[in-house]
Every structure is written in structure tokens, then in C-alpha cells.
Amino acid sequence: MRRTARSVFTLGLWFIHATQRPTLMQVRLAHVLHGCTTLGPGRRTVLWVRGCARRCPGCIATPILGEGPSLVLDPDAAAQRILEAPGEEGATFSGGEPFEQADALAAVADRLQSAGVSVMVYTGFTLGELRASPDPGVAALLAATDILVDGPFVLEQQADLLWRGSANQRVHLLTPRYAHLAATLDSPGVGVELRLDRESNVFWAGVPSSDFSARLRRAGASRGMLLTGHEGVWA
Numbered sequence: 750m751r752r753t754a755r756s757v758f759t760l761g762l763w764f765i766h767a768t769q770r771p772t773l774m775q776v777r778l779a780h781v782l783h784g785c786t787t788l789g790p791g792r793r794t795v796l797w798v799r800g801c802a803r804r805c806p807g808c809i810a811t812p813i814l815g816e817g818p819s820l821v822l823d824p825d826a827a828a829q830r831i832l833e834a835p836g837e838e839g840a841t842f843s844g845g846e847p848f849e850q851a852d853a854l855a856a857v858a859d860r861l862q863s864a865g866v867s868v869m870v871y872t873g874f875t876l877g878e879l880r881a882s883p884d885p886g887v888a889a890l891l892a893a894t895d896i897l898v899d900g901p902f903v904l905e906q907q908a909d910l911l912w913r914g915s916a917n918q919r920v921h922l923l924t925p926r927y928a929h930l931a932a933t934l935d936s937p938g939v940g941v942e943l944r945l946d947r948e949s950n951v952f953w954a955g956v957p958s959s960d961f962s963a964r965l966r967r968a969g970a971s972r973g974m975l976l977t978g979h980e981g982v983w984a
């Protein structure tokens with residue numbers, strides 16, 4: 750992969766529907782992963798939203814920053830996908846830039862909070878920038894967020910930290926729900942999760958080290974596996 754990015758990465762070709770034009774109250778997703786343990790506390794469903802106006806050098810999510818195949822869902826349907834997954838403690842919104850879809854994601858987050866499911870959000874904005882926003886959707890999404898990881902990935906500050914890939918990024922506990930984790934937030938990263946789908950694509954999710962791609966190729970080669978494909982999707 751390119752470099753450690755602020756959030757995750759997996760570019761699956763699962764479930765991707767033909768691109769539809771979303772309304773303000775629909776979420777536009779590039780990927781969904783259930784049972785993820787590397788992007789927040791506990792088992793979580795991760796929604797990777799499509800689209801981010803920035804182009805940070807080294808961003809790991811480059812393939813989903815612009816237009817492309819998307820799954821477009823209204824908030825009820827998006828929340829339902831998460832609530833139907835067995836044993837999930839929470840949901841993590843990554844991307845892409847979740848706050849570019851703040852209205853719709855706030856509605857999803859509200860439904861999750863009502864059901865007792867926690868919400869974690871990655872953003873390239875700082876918490877201060879978000880709090881200064883006049884957009885009511887931004888305020889609504891912040892109000893429904895338990896954990897916010899803020900700031901863009903900065904290549905020069907690349908670091909292996911819990912749930913984030915550069916030292917400028919901060920983990921904010923916005924509600925008391927995860928107050929017990931406060932002392933652990935400067936811990937090292939928790940690595941990357943690999944999944945194999947039915948078509949033998951290998952997906953990964955988490956915040957990888959800068960040499961992750963090379964190490965994955967070497968590990969595969971030493972076991973007689975040839976890994977081909979582009980960053981994040983190996984077959």
C-alpha cells in the first residue's frame with residue numbers, strides 16, 4: 750500500500766452496486782465490513798464512505814476518494830445492516846470523509862445510539878474545525894459520536910499509534926462511554942486484519958505500518974503464494 754493512512758483500507762468488490770446518485774439523506778458507501786477489531790474498541794461494523802475533497806499525500810484510501818461504484822442507502826437501511834450483524838459492539842465510519850455526508854450519517858448514528866450501539870468516526874477535519882462549523886448536520890453527527898479520530902494523515906508525521914497512522918491525529922472521547930480507555934489512547938497500533946473472500950481476494954482493515962505491503966508480499970512468497978493486485982486488494 751502507499752503509506753499508513755488515517756483510517757483503514759480495504760477495497761473489496763463485495764456488494765458494490767451500480768453507482769446511484771444519493772440524496773442528502775442517503776449515505777454513499779464504498780465498502781462495509783462486519784466484525785472488524787482493528788478500527789475501534791470491540792467488534793465493529795465499518796462503513797467506508799465514498800468521497801473526500803482532500804488529497805493528502807500518502808493517503809491510503811485514494812481509490813475511494815472520488816467517484817466510483819457505491820452502495821447508496823437511506824439511514825434506516827444503513828443502520829439495519831449494522832444492527833443485524835451479530836455481536837457487534839459498535840460501528841465505525843471511515844472513508845473518505847464522513848463529515849461530507851454528515852446529515853445522513855448523523856441519522857444513522859442516532860438510530861445506532863438508540864439501539865445501544867456505539868459510534869466511532871474518522872475525519873480529516875480537526876475537532877475544533879468541526880465545532881466551528883455552522884452546518885447543523887456536522888453538529889448532529891458530533892453529538893451522536895462516542896469516539897472521534899480527527900485530523901488528516903500527514904506523511905511526515907507517520908506513526909504507529911492506536912487506531913491512527915500519524916502523530917497529528919487525536920482520539921477524542923466525546924461521551925463517557927469509553928472513558929475507561931482514556932489511559933490507553935497513546936498505545937501502539939493494533940495491526941491489520943486480513944480477510945479472504947469467496948473469490949480469493951485478500952482484504953485488510955486497520956492502520957498498517959509503512960512496510961506492510963512489502964512484508965505481506967514477502968510473507969506470501971515464502972509460503973508459495975503469489976500476491977498480485979493493487980494496494981489493499983490482493984488476489
Ligand code: SF4
Nearest residue numbers: 801803805808873902
Ligand atoms: S482527509 Fe483522510 S481520507 Fe481524505 S485525503 Fe486526507 S487522509 Fe485521505
